[in-house]
Amino acid sequence: MTRAAGRPPLRVLGPGEAERQVLLDEWVLRQRASGLSGKTIRERLAVVSRLSDPVRLTPVDVDRFLANAAWSKSTRATYHGAIRAWCLWLVRTGRRQDDPTLIATTPKVPKGRPRPVADEHLTVLLRTRMSGRTRAMILLGAYAGLRVSEIAAIRGEHVDLITSTVAITGKGEKTRYIPLHPILQGLALEMPERSWWFPSWAGNHEYGAGGPVLGNSVSAGISKAMDRAGVPGKPHSLRHWFGSSLKDAGVDSLVIKELMGHESLATTAIYVRVPLRMQCTAVNLLPDVQPPGGQRRIALPQNVPLRVIQAAGHSEAM
Helix, strand or coil: CCCCCCCCCCCCCCCCHHHHHHHHHHHHHHHHHCCCCHHHHHHHHHHHHCCCCCCCCCHHHHHHHHCCCCCCHHHHHHHHHHHHHHHHHHHHCCCCCCCHHHCCCCCCCCCCCCCCCCHHHHHHHHHCCCCHHHHHHHHHHHHCCCCHHHHHCCEHHHEECCCCEEEEECHHHCEEEEECCHHHHHHHHHCCCCCECCECCCCCCCCCCCCECCHHHHHHHHHHHHHHHCCCCCCHHHHHHHHHHHHHCCCCHHHHHHHHCCCCHHHHHHHCCCCHHHHHHHHHCCCCCCCCCCCCCCCCCCCCCHHHHHHCCCCCCC
């Protein structure tokens, strides 16, 4: 009996592989039931699947896996989080008695800092020749502060031209309503009213033919445009520009937090760069409490050596 043409050959699972696959499938099911996004589940599964023996993982195995010198600190922290979630599930479901990630080295998470694209760079980028599709993606990143995955998932039905808002479902499947900047109002008139704004011509593993592009495709398209324009940064720098520009315009941080879909102001602070002009204005608001007639005289404690008084600029009579 011959194998049907076009079908991949069957692979017999080795010892332990069947058990591991059953556990991974059950873990995926649990994450879906918890409401985690498909992107998060796929990324976690990709990390755990790379472990040599995820079921009988040891602290040394975790350290060995994360010791890859080619990975950045943030990548190590992300991978550690995926392994931690897997091990915690194994413990909670009685598959393990211990959590090896509690003993293994925990990667230090680098402190995030605002990295917005410069106004001048954004101007150059938008003047660069590109497809209308890519330009629309860039405008949504800059003037609505959208993540690449949020840009990919926009449909015409999400836009309300009467109230000039767009409904965005972001992380945690939470929906927020963002007012459309006049530039985006004009863009919305050019885009489809009842379908995906950025359909996938070839189809993809998540939606198939006729669905939207994935966030990775949006990121790749914007990155290529930035490279051609000679503009430094990444597609996410457009989102940083959105937050920092709002702060520069004097918008309250709580408002920026809501527009960007953050859970806390601490996260918003990573995106918002407070310009030097605003810092100078803030410092100049401090009251002048000096007494009339010049520099305020400070009373020094007794038994202070003379050399200390002279070094401080005080007269011997003080």
